[in-house]
Amino acid sequence: MKILVTGGAGYIGAVLCEQLLAAGHQVRVLDRLYWGYTPLEHLRGRVEIVHEDVRAINPRVLDGIDGVAHLAGLSNDPTAEYNPDANWQMNADATAHLAVACKQRGITRFTFGSSASIYDGLGDGLFDETAPVKPRGAYSLSKFAAEQSLLSIADADFAPAILRQGTVYGYSPRMRLDLVVNTFIKDALLRGTLFLHGGGWMWRPLVDITDVARAHVLCLSADPADVGGQIFNVVHGNFQIRQLAMLVAGSLLLHDKTVRLEDAPLPKINRDYRCANGKLTEKLGFTPHVTVLESIERMLKALPLQDPSELAHPRYYNIKWMTLLEEILSTHAGERSIWDVVPLDAAVGARAPSSLDGPSPSKSLRSL
């Protein structure tokens, strides 16, 4: 199949592209390229890249497409709270428009990278996909609205699978160090100390990045009748933050690095929720299986252990990077803002999908 991956140059997207290619599919990426071309550099010549905003899709992007994995948008609370309007346009409105466009074009297979943070606020309990969720905060509200739009038009011809992904851990060519396990590894390497906000008693559902990508590949290849209009939690297990700190500190000890654990005040945004992962196993026979410990080892192999100073770069923290880009653009590009929609013709690096074969990574910053 030929799969369109929106947000394919992001943290999860880069790994999903690798897995889709490995499974024999062709891949076209549509991405605003906030992190440039670099995350897909190793796939140069093997994926088509369309530099476009998901809010202003040229219908030609869907030419020849058999399925869509939709990951584009703002991907955490801080960036969503930073510009709630842009967040709503990207995460909620754009998803609704993309879904209608796919349905009109007869594209049945569709996966959506939703979030288990939708369960936050329900109180204590292990929640499954039938829970009467009450999302709070700009990010989860927009994800839930997107889910509703997809479900409202789901039928035999349009079969979206909604994947409520837990907080992801693991290595990607587009590394994020603002996700709890990854952050702990960075803090352990850079500062030798892990801070347990509020004692770190909060629960989180977690999942490895390769398992998330596997869930998308599986749902895109499944019989649409089995996955269409269905919500699946994609979770390996639920962990207390302090447990995760101990797993990271213990792993680092095996690499001769001592890590201290310290109490710290509760942050402004405090998430605490758990969810069940049985449905994916029951319906599709797939259980996310890569453990936190295995994933930590993979990251320690891939990250610069001897000179970790690189890990402090803002590119690894979505909110730091976005605010930095916004500052650069507002200083040097007059009216333009990173939150503006980039029309196809104005987007540097945008070309007709048929002629894309892996543009130069050196264009990454100019492309913004």
Ligand SMILES: NC(=O)c1ccc[n+]([C@@H]2O[C@H](COP(=O)([O-])OP(=O)(O)OC[C@H]3O[C@@H](n4cnc5c(N)ncnc54)[C@H](O)[C@@H]3O)[C@@H](O)[C@H]2O)c1
């Ligand atoms: N990483 C997690 O822990 C996690 C957990 C649950 C859900 N999710 C969801 O999964 C998806 C992917 O997350 P990620 O961690 O890879 O995030 P990411 O920020 O690394 O990737 C998002 C990608 O989307 C692109 N993008 C952003 N706005 C766009 C727009 N308007 N038009 C086109 N492209 C745009 C970015 O350039 C980036 O490449 C997101 O929708 C996120 O909300 C992520």
